[in-house]
Amino acid sequence: MARPKPWEVDDELWAVIEPLLPRVERRVRHPGRKRHPDRLVFQGILFVLHTGIAWEHLPQELGFGSGMTCWRRLAEWTEAGVWPRLHEVLLARLRGANALDFSRAAVDGSHIRALKGGAKTGRSPVDRGRTGSKHHLITDGTGIPLAATLTGGNRNDVTQLIPLLQAVPPVRGKRGRPRRRPDVVLGDRGYDHDKYRRLVRNLGVKPLIARRGTEHGSGLGTQRWVVERAFAHLHWFRRLRIRWEIRDDIHEGFLTLACALICWRRLKSLR
The missing domain is CATH 3.30.420 (Nucleotidyltransferase; domain 5)
Structure with missing residues (x-):
């Protein structure tokens, strides 16, 4: 069985993240292009976080959407405070499992x-x-x-x-x-x-x-x-x-997301 890539999001992690994302209703009139699926975009953000690749070089064949799409979604979710809430949720789970000192x-x-x-x-x-x-x-x-x-x-x-x-x-x-x-x-x-x-x-x-x-x-x-x-x-x-980010909030978003992912890895290791 092939080992999952670090940027692949399993169903269990996505069940934690998805409720934290802001809901975007599609316009009835002039809806425009359909929004790329959040889960795939999030995997694109993780790909950049793990590999350090430039946004414009994000591999299109992996289905993440364009680098600009992933960057905009990262900025949108960072502004909405998704990453601190994700970190807090995972810390609570660790404390519930008696894994915090x-x-x-x-x-x-x-x-x-x-x-x-x-x-x-x-x-x-x-x-x-x-x-x-x-x-x-x-x-x-x-x-x-x-x-x-x-x-x-x-x-x-x-x-x-x-x-x-x-x-x-x-x-x-x-x-x-x-x-x-x-x-x-x-x-x-x-x-x-x-x-x-x-x-x-x-x-x-x-x-x-x-x-x-x-x-x-x-x-x-x-x-x-x-x-x-x-x-x-x-x-x-x-x-x-x-x-690499000129905007400090984007780099801070990456930093907090990485802290949350470390918490998630520790949670999985407890099983």
Whole structure:
């Protein structure tokens, strides 16, 4: 039996995604060309996300529709907030399966090049001043992405510590109030700032952040390595290794969709 391609959407995943998509009623008068099926277009978006191929080179023989059709649908669904809702639904399923660990969370940032510029780019200090962006990520204790943000490549990691904690959605999946805050947040020396420690505590979270100037061997690495592994999983999606999108919302849409797909893979591995 042939192994399914990573951009192929099975019935189970589509049953989760389809209710989240905005309904578009066809006009009675002058309906125009029939809208390409959402499922095929979504597979075209996944093809670009996985392979990093340019929209204009999307293979027509696979039935995804044109690259412009897929791009427009991605922009439409991103504007409608489909990807954060999909991520939240899958996080709730993981929590319902006791697969989320809110006892601790880990944060980190990762630089990528932004070859076409655009909003949320800047001169990257780790890439000889070239224009770049930065992915910022918070994961649970097992490495599941809880939230991600995008900034210019010149932004310090610590400036995104509070936005990341605030970006974690209310995760349902169990009786009672949804869970939103981890008990502890782990960070490397890039997050060492007493002001931000106070702000983290004000959110009801305990900061566990390495101090600058101290020797290595604090033991944090044995717990926060999960966020580095999560970045490896994210950047396995080739479209996220280099930022090709001038529009920051489109790149953020790809980023959140990738986080949701990682959650989906973890769900399937539990069976």
